[in-house]
Amino acid sequence: MAKRTRKRRRSPEDNEERGARPFWSGTLTFGLVSVPVDLYPGNRSNRAPLRMLGPEGEPLARRYYSQKTGRDLEADEMIRGYEINKDKYVVVTDEELERLAPEQSRDIDLRRFVELESIPPLYFDRSYFLAPSAGSEKAYRLLADTMKKEDLAGIATFVMRGKEYLVAIFPENGILRAETMRFADELRSPEDIGLPDKKKLPAATVRKFEKIIARNSDRHLALKELKDEKTAQLLKLVAKKRSQHKDVIKVEEPEQPEGKVVDLMEVLKKSLAKKRKAAA
Amino acid sequence: MAARAIWKGELKLNSTKVPVNIYSAVHDQTVRFHILDERTKTRVKQHMVDPESGDEIPNEEIRKGFEVAPGTYVILEEEDLESLEPEASRQIEITSFVPATEIAPEYYDRPYYLGPDGDQMGYFALAEALRNKEKEGVARWVMRKQPYVGALRAEGDHLVLSTLRNAEEVLSAKDLPRPAGRAPDKKELGMAKQLVELLKGEFDPKEYKDEYRERVMEFVKKKARGHAPKLRLVKSKRKAAALDKVLSKSIEALKKEKRAA
Numbered sequence: 001m002a003k004r005t006r007k008r009r010r011s012p013e014d015n016e017e018r019g020a021r022p023f024w025s026g027t028l029t030f031g032l033v034s035v036p037v038d039l040y041p042g043n044r045s046n047r048a049p050l051r052m053l054g055p056e057g058e059p060l061a062r063r064y065y066s067q068k069t070g071r072d073l074e075a076d077e078m079i080r081g082y083e084i085n086k087d088k089y090v091v092v093t094d095e096e097l098e099r100l101a102p103e104q105s106r107d108i109d110l111r112r113f114v115e116l117e118s119i120p121p122l123y124f125d126r127s128y129f130l131a132p133s134a135g136s137e138k139a140y141r142l143l144a145d146t147m148k149k150e151d152l153a154g155i156a157t158f159v160m161r162g163k164e165y166l167v168a169i170f171p172e173n174g175i176l177r178a179e180t181m182r183f184a185d186e187l188r189s190p191e192d193i194g195l196p197d198k199k200k201l202p203a204a205t206v207r208k209f210e211k212i213i214a215r216n217s218d219r220h221l222a223l224k225e226l227k228d229e230k231t232a233q234l235l236k237l238v239a240k241k242r243s244q245h246k247d248v249i250k251v252e253e254p255e256q257p258e259g260k261v262v263d264l265m266e267v268l269k270k271s272l273a274k275k276r277k278a279a280a
Numbered sequence: 281m282a283a284r285a286i287w288k289g290e291l292k293l294n295s296t297k298v299p300v301n302i303y304s305a306v307h308d309q310t311v312r313f314h315i316l317d318e319r320t321k322t323r324v325k326q327h328m329v330d331p332e333s334g335d336e337i338p339n340e341e342i343r344k345g346f347e348v349a350p351g352t353y354v355i356l357e358e359e360d361l362e363s364l365e366p367e368a369s370r371q372i373e374i375t376s377f378v379p380a381t382e383i384a385p386e387y388y389d390r391p392y393y394l395g396p397d398g399d400q401m402g403y404f405a406l407a408e409a410l411r412n413k414e415k416e417g418v419a420r421w422v423m424r425k426q427p428y429v430g431a432l433r434a435e436g437d438h439l440v441l442s443t444l445r446n447a448e449e450v451l452s453a454k455d456l457p458r459p460a461g462r463a464p465d466k467k468e469l470g471m472a473k474q475l476v477e478l479l480k481g482e483f484d485p486k487e488y489k490d491e492y493r494e495r496v497m498e499f500v501k502k503k504a505r506g507h508a509p510k511l512r513l514v515k516s517k518r519k520a521a522a523l524d525k526v527l528s529k530s531i532e533a534l535k536k537e538k539r540a541a
Contacts, residue, residue, distance in 0.1 A: 066324055122435065138464070198407075199404060210409040268456055
């Protein structure tokens with residue numbers, strides 16, 4: 001295996017949670033009203049990520065290397081290609097992807113308001129928060145308050161970072177949540193899968209299930225049902241091994257600060273607090 | 281073409297069992313790019329290196345560790361990780377039922393269609409009962425060594441099982457400070473309400489198309505033939521205006537649009 005040169009740059013696909021800047025900034029519009037907003041992730045990944053370590057316990061880094069030359073590659077030595085034939089690629093640049101988005105497609109234009117509960121959950125994909133950006137607090141609040149009063153969610157499509165998104169936007173505690181949704185052609189239908197059609201059913205069979213449902217119904221889903229048991233067990237095992245001084249490795253050089261995972265909640269809180277100050 | 285089941289399981293509601301096949305409901309259409317070495321235009325691969333020496337560390341020498349303090353790791357060996365794996369089972373246990381509107385959108389992760397595996401009667405009866413009662417089932421199961429919590433729902437005549445995110449994975453707006461800004465006045469609220477009502481309608485997923493994806497594919501095809509069109513960068517310009525003026529203008533414009541339609 002070829003010896004690889006020393007590289008310190010981060011790979012282009014680093015966790016989106018890193019860094020305290022908004023994921024994207026854009027404009028939310030309804031009618032002719034425009035509300036500049038910053039977008040932040042509303043989901044976070046596993047809270048107990050395991051690090052890959054070398055034989056001496058040194059934290060390792062993931063690197064890209066060229067399949068052909070074996071050389072490690074810096075972010076600016078890599079490009080994006082679409083495979084048009086086997087091993088034949090059409091190169092597409094960031095700039096081209098950006099320019100392919102028509103101007104109005106970069107706005108989140110709320111052209112329709114619907115009842116949130118009318119959207120089948122299988123459309124929901126990922127969650128983001130929209131925070132008001134400089135000077136837009138008033139229009140932001142007007143939109144959030146109105147949607148809350150009318151109990152409606154706004155629907156829009158927009159292009160962000162080289163991809164078009166369908167979103168449902170709705171207020172939660174005065175903050176707008178943007179839930180991305182799958183496009184209709186990204187969901188299979190029962191016919192696509194080849195599921196059988198419904199047969200005539202004896203009413204008694206349906207009633208039997210209705211009874212089971214009625215007997216086991218709760219009004220709410222307790223959040224503790226959604227606890228990450230596996231991570232909890234992992235943390236327990238880690239604590240046990242640590243107290244027994246088993247397999248504990250101390251590395252001379254502490255992890256570089258760039259590798260720190262930023263607490264998303266803290267980022268969001270700070271961002272909203274800053275705006276409060278500016279608005280006061 | 282009929283899809284292949286990715287897994288087989290058995291819904292268990294108390295002592296009643298409904299055998300099912302599981303199919304992915306998602307058919308990802310994202311335009312797939314590969315990362316290439318700019319110089320050779322060939323694919324790249326990933327590996328783990330020691331950032332100090334730049335040396336590649338082969339897979340069999342990589343250890344997994346949890347950082348308990350800066351620079352201090354507790355190593356988890358293969359057998360440690362295996363001891364954390366849940367017991368394999370075909371059972372999808374429905375532990376309770378909640379109102380079909382109870383679970384917030386941000387918890388839903390990946391949807392799967394369920395199909396009857398043999399007993400069609402039980403399958404369709406369960407779907408109909410869930411719809412009649414406007415409930416969804418809370419499900420727990422282990423699939424490919426991963427424990428899942430999910431929601432079992434009726435979509436039309438069929439059953440959909442969606443995996444749910446862990447509570448730790450979802451940020452709640454309740455923990456965030458409310459954005460500041462002056463409270464809107466009555467007049468503004470009235471106009472905004474009017475505007476939203478003019479735009480009120482049904483959610484029809486067929487109305488929305490990923491046009492950008494089509495533009496990208498069209499561009500790629502043209503570029504492959506050597507006729508990449510010149511793309512110009514468009515800058516957006518926006519004028520700031522008083523909120524109430526913009527609102528009333530918007531309402532006028534929409535009313536006009538509606539009359540014309």
